[in-house]
Amino acid sequence: MGWKIIETNQLTPKDIDRQGNKLLTGNGYIGYRGTLEEFNKEQKTATIVSGLYDQVGNQWREPVNLPNGCFVQVLYKGEVLHALTSKVLEHTQSLDMQNAIHERETVFETTDGIRIAVHARRFASLARRHLICMEYSVSADRECEVDIETGIDGDVWDLNGPHLRNICAMEKDGLTSICAVTHENGIRVAVSEAITFTNARQFSGEERSADDFKILRKLNQVNIQNGFTFYKFISHCVGLESNNPLEDSRGMCQQAAELGFDGLFAEHAKFWSERWADCDIQIEGDFSAQQALRFSMYHLLSIVPMHTSAASIPARGMSGQMYKGAVFWDTEIFMLPFFTHVFPSMARNLLLYRYHTLDGARRKAKEYGYRGAFYAWESQDTGEDACTLFNVTDVFTNRPMRTYFRDKQVHISADIAYAFWKYYTSTGDVSIWRDGGAEVIFECARFFLSYTYFNPDKHRYEILDVTGPDEYHERVHNNAFTNRLVAHTFEVCLLVAACLQESFTEKYSELMNVLGFEPDLALISEMAQKLYRPDSDSPAAVIPQFDGYLRLENISIKTLLERKLHPHEYLGGGNGLAATTQIIKQADVILALYLFGEKYSSETKSINWEYYESRTEHGSSLSACSYSLVAAQIGKADWAYKYFMKTATIDLDGEGKEYVGTLYIGGTHPAGNGGAWMSAVFGLCGIHVSDEGISVNPRLPAHWTQVKLSMLFRGQRLRFTLNHTSVAIEMVNRAETSLPVSINRQNYVLPQTGALMISIN
C-alpha cells in the first residue's frame, strides 16, 4: 500500500511538466525526468548529471542536460504514435517507488482502427550509476507492422543553453553514441546505447540515420501482432570522472546488454530494497500521508549523490536546470536531518561538499571584504556564487531588479555550521572534523567574526545589514534567526576546536598553523557571549524578526494581496508591497524556534507561532514544515498535520509556482521532501534528538492508528512503534552503552536487547 504513484489522466502540457517532475527516476548521478519515450525537448525531457555545470556567454550557469538516450518512437504507416497528438484510448504512467521503476502503458488507435499498445519500463540503476535500462514492448490487437525508431536525441531542452558543442553522433560495433563537449570548460560527455531483442526475426531489417543532433536506428516492419519487446541500455559518462567518456560509456553499455534487463533490474531492486528496509515509515490509517511520505523519501534517495562529495542536492533536485541546479541552504537545514538519521554516510558526503567548495566560499568572503568562508547562496561545482545581483525581473518595467540574496543572506554559512554540528551530535562521527568539517566551521566562524560589529553604546555585538530567511525584508539589522544561528556558529567553533585538539591533535595544530586561526579564537569566544540575541530579550513575547519589524505596517495578507496591481509582481525587493509591512515570505523566527527548540518555552513558541503564522505568505516551499514542526510542539495537532501534508504533497499535487514570467521555475522540491520527513518524525511522532539524547512525545493525528519507523542515533539503529496508547523503542543491535531516553518527559533507559514499551495517556 502506498508504494505506487499512478497517473491515468488525459495528458495536457501542464500535466507533462508536473509528471516530468513527479515521476523522476534517478540514482544521485543521473536524474531522468518522468517523460514519455517519444517526447523531446518540447515536453521537457531531461537527463541531468550531477555536478556538471556550464555557462554560455552571460547567461545563467546551469546543469548540463545530456543527450536523451531514452528516445523511442513507434511509427505506423510513417506516422509517429505520440501520446499527445495521436488518438489515445488508454494511458497510464506510473512510478513504483519500492523498486524505483517508471512504467508507461498507452493504447493508441490508428486511423484504420488498429489498437497498438506501448508498454515501457525504465530505471536508473542504483547498482551502476551510469546506466538507465529500459524494456520497451509494442503489441497490436491484430495483424500489424510498425517501424520502431530508437536512439539518442542530442537536441535537448535548455534554459540558458545550448551547452553542448562539437556534437558527434556515431555507431560502432552495434552501439550508437553521441559525444560532445561542454561550452565553458570543454568537458567531454558521451551517451551510448545498446539494444537487445527477444526475437530479431520479427522485423525485416535495421537502418541507421544520424544528423547533427540525433542518432537513430530504425527497426523496419516489426510484426507486433503477438507483441515485440526490445531492451535499451543507455550509459552516461562525463569527463569529470572519465578520461575517455565515449569508450567508457560504450563499454558499460556493452556489459549491461550482456547482463540483460532482468539481472540488472534484480540488483537495482535489491539495492532499493535495502534502502527501504532502513528508512521506510509505515503509517496506518492514512493512505495519503503514507504515500506522500514515501514519495518524499523516494525523491531524496533518487537524487542524493553517493559517488562523490563534489556535488550536493540542488534546490530543484535533478529535475532540470531550474534554479541553476544550485545547492541552497535547503540541503543543510531541510534535507540533512533525513540523511543524518537514516543514511549518515550520505549526510557525510553532502556535508563534505561544503568542504569541497570551501575555497569558493573564501573567495566570496574576500570579494566582499571579509575573512573566512561566506558560502555561495547558490552553489554549483566550484563554490562560486551562481546567484546574480539582479535575480528578479520587475513586472512593471521589465527591468532587472536588484535583490540582496547573494550578498546579504549570510546565514548560509551558519546554516552549514549548524548542519555539521547536528550531524556530529546525532552520529557521534568525530572524524568529520578531521576530514574537513573543522576547517569549514573555523572559516564560517571567522567570516562572522569579520561581519560582526560591536555596539559600544549598548555593549554588545550585533549583526547588521542581512537578509534572513524571509526574503521579502532585505537588508535588516539583527535578524533574530541570523543572530541566533551565528551565535551558535561561534559556540560550535569553540567546541569543535576543543574536540579536534583532543581527538586529532596533529590535525588541530596543522589547521591552526595553516589558517592562523588561534588569534581569532579569543574574539570568537567573546562574541559568542556578547552577541545580541533578539530572541532572548523578552521571554514569552513576540520576538521581533529584526530591528524595527514590529513597527512596520500591520496588515493582513488579504489586504496586502488586494494591493497588487499585477498578478506576478514580486512582493519583496526595492519597492515590494510586503517590504514595508509585517507580512513575511516564509518561516523565519519560527524556524529559529524549531532549530533551537530546547531554548524556548512552550509559551514563547505559542505566542510567536500565532503571531507569525497569520503574517506568513508561504511564498517559499521551505515555510510550511517549520510551521508544522512548531505547531506539533505546542499542541496544535490540526495545524501540524495540515502543514505536514502541504509539505509532503508539494510535488505530488504539483501546486508550486511553475513560471515567473516566461522563466520555468518548476521542478521538484527536495527541501519539501526533507521537510515532510522532519514534520512526520520530529513533529507528529515527536521524536526529538538533541545533544543530550532522545526524547519522544508523540502527537499523532487522531486517524493515524500506528506508525513504525526506524532511525539511527550515534550509530545505533532504533525502531519505533508509536500509537495513541504506547511507545515502543527497540535497539536493533546490542549497544555498548545504555541509551537514556525520555518518553513524555519521563526518563527511561533502553534495554540492551528487546524493546522498551511504555504506555502513554
Next chain:
Amino acid sequence: MGWKIIETNQLTPKDIDRQGNKLLTGNGYIGYRGTLEEFNKEQKTATIVSGLYDQVGNQWREPVNLPNGCFVQVLYKGEVLHALTSKVLEHTQSLDMQNAIHERETVFETTDGIRIAVHARRFASLARRHLICMEYSVSADRECEVDIETGIDGDVWDLNGPHLRNICAMEKDGLTSICAVTHENGIRVAVSEAITFTNARQFSGEERSADDFKILRKLNQVNIQNGFTFYKFISHCVGLESNNPLEDSRGMCQQAAELGFDGLFAEHAKFWSERWADCDIQIEGDFSAQQALRFSMYHLLSIVPMHTSAASIPARGMSGQMYKGAVFWDTEIFMLPFFTHVFPSMARNLLLYRYHTLDGARRKAKEYGYRGAFYAWESQDTGEDACTLFNVTDVFTNRPMRTYFRDKQVHISADIAYAFWKYYTSTGDVSIWRDGGAEVIFECARFFLSYTYFNPDKHRYEILDVTGPDEYHERVHNNAFTNRLVAHTFEVCLLVAACLQESFTEKYSELMNVLGFEPDLALISEMAQKLYRPDSDSPAAVIPQFDGYLRLENISIKTLLERKLHPHEYLGGGNGLAATTQIIKQADVILALYLFGEKYSSETKSINWEYYESRTEHGSSLSACSYSLVAAQIGKADWAYKYFMKTATIDLDGEGKEYVGTLYIGGTHPAGNGGAWMSAVFGLCGIHVSDEGISVNPRLPAHWTQVKLSMLFRGQRLRFTLNHTSVAIEMVNRAETSLPVSINRQNYVLPQTGALMISIN
C-alpha cells in the same frame, strides 16, 4: 547697474509661477509672492508667515498661507481688468532689489478702445515686519470711470489645506480685517487693511461686500482720466507672538496709514540701504553675474527671520508651502556662510533655531533607539520630522515609495555641528556655546556615539547604513562625506567642551550634570581618533563615495537616462535606475572636499572632481556650487564660472523642476542663493577663511575686471578689491590685534589703518 529685475513678457501660466518666486518680497517675517494684485489662488498668490505651520488630517504639515491683503482689482463697465484675460498692450513687472520694492505697470485696452494704465508698487516693510505697503494708481487716456475693489482674499492657495477655519471677515473704523484660526493648533491669525487716498472726491462712494472668505470695499465710479492713486497698508499678525492678533493688526494698520506710504518707504529703504552697504559685491565687466549675485543676496535677506530664533529659512524660502516649508541642511551648509561673514547676528539666530528644536531632535533619536540629537531631515516649528517614510510616488504603480531620507540621512546632525563651528571660528563669538550651542554639539556628538559601530576585525569605528547627500544611493556604509563630517563633530565636541569649561565654567558643570555627558567624552575622544575615513585611505586617488561604490555599474549619464521608461521616474529609491550605478544625484565626495578643503591635496581634488563631475546628474540645486567651489581651487576657471552662474541664476531663469506628478515643488532656492555667494566669494574671489585666518587666491574669470566686496572676520570688517593684477584689503575699523593674511601663498600682516595692496602675477 544690476539692481533691477524687469520682466516685460506676455504672461503665461508658467511665467506666473516663475515670477511669483523670482519677484518675491519679504522681510523674514512675511514673504509675499511676486504675483499681481488682481491674482488669486489660481495664480498662486501667497502670504507666508515665518514659523507658522499647520496640518490637516493625514496630509503633509506645511506653512500657513495667510489671507491675501494685497488684493485689488479694477473693473471697467463691470469687467475686471486682468493681466491674463483682458487685452494687455504693455506689461512690465519689476523688482528693485536695492529698495526691495515690487512694481507693476500694465496698460489695458478696453473693448471701446480706452487705454487704462495700472501702476502698483509694494514692499514688505523691513522696519515694521508685519506690514506690507502698497501704492496703487490707475489712469486712462481719456474720460473714463472705473470701479476699484480692494480688500482681503481669504480663499487662499493651499497644497495640503485648507488650514484656516472660523474665517471671519469684518470692518470697523474704516479698517477691514479677516481673522481665522489654524486647523491643528488653533493659532489665531489676522490680516487687516487700511486704505488712504490722494483725493477722495474722485469717486462717487464706497461699498462693502463680504462673504465667508473675502472682504472687499468698492470705490465706485472712480474718475481716472487724470489718474487716481490710493494706498493700502496691510498688517499680518499671528497668535505665535500676539495675544490679540486682530486688535494688533488693526492697530498697526491704523498707525501705518497715519505715517503714510512715503514715510514708510523711506524708513524701509534706509534699512535696506544699510544692509547693502555691508554686503554688496560689485563686479565690473559682467552684468549678468552682478545681477545674479545681487539677486541671490536679495532673496537671502528677504527671508531670513530676524525677529525670532524659533524659525529658520526653509528650503523653498517663503515662496509657498512647497517642501512643507521645512528647514533642511540647506540652511547650515549653503546659506550660513553668507550670513556668518556678512550679518553674523542673523547667522546666530539661524543657529539658535537648532537649539530651539533640540528636544524634537532628541525625540527623533529616541524613536530610532539612539541617544542624543538626531535632527529632523525636514524641520518645522517643533523639530519633529516632517519628512515621511514614503516621500516619493512611484510613477509606474502610482504607489508611495519607501525612501530613506528621514531615517538614514544622519549627516544632518553633523552638518549642524559643522555650521556652529564655522560660525564660531569665523566670528569668535564664544557666547554661542553658552547660549545653546554647546548643548546642541554635545547632543549631536552623543547621537553619533550611539550610531557608530566598532569593527573589531579592522580595529576601527564605522558608520553604517546611512544615506549621504547623494540621495540616489540609499542605505550605504561608510559614506565618505558622512564619516568625515561625523569625525569632525566628535572633534568639535571635544573642543567645545574644553572651550566651555574655560569660558563658562558654571555652564559647563551644569550641562555635564544635566546631560550626564562626562562619561561619554572618553568614548567620543576614541571615536574621533579611530573613526574610519574613506577619504584618507589613499591620497590622490578616487575616494569611494561609500563602501563598494566603485564596483557599481560604471555608465554615462546619457546611457542611464536612455534607460528611463517614464520622463518623471525617480532615479533613486528601491528600484531606481541610478541606485545600482555610479551615477549620483549631487555633489557628495566633492562637497566634503570643499568643506574640509585644507585636508586634501590639490591632486586629490582634481582626480575626484574629474571622476565625479561626469557622474553627477545635478538632480539637486545644492550640487552645482560645490563643483564650482572645487573647480576654482584646482584651476578650472571655466567650470568654476559655469557652475557659479548655474547656481546664481537658478531662480532668475526658473529652470528648476516645477512639478513632480501633480505636486508643485517649484519655489525659490535659497541654498542656491547662498551657494552663489559662496562660489563668488570663496571660489572665484578665492577668499578662504579657516581656523588659522584668511587667505586670498583670486581666480577671477577673465572678463571680470574688478570685484569689490566686504566681509567680517572675527568682528573685523574687511574690504577687498580684487582684479587680475592686485589684491587690496582694508580694515574698516582699527583692529586691536594685527591680522595675518596670506595672498597667493605669501604671508602678510594687515596694517591697522589703510589698505594692504599686493600686486599679483
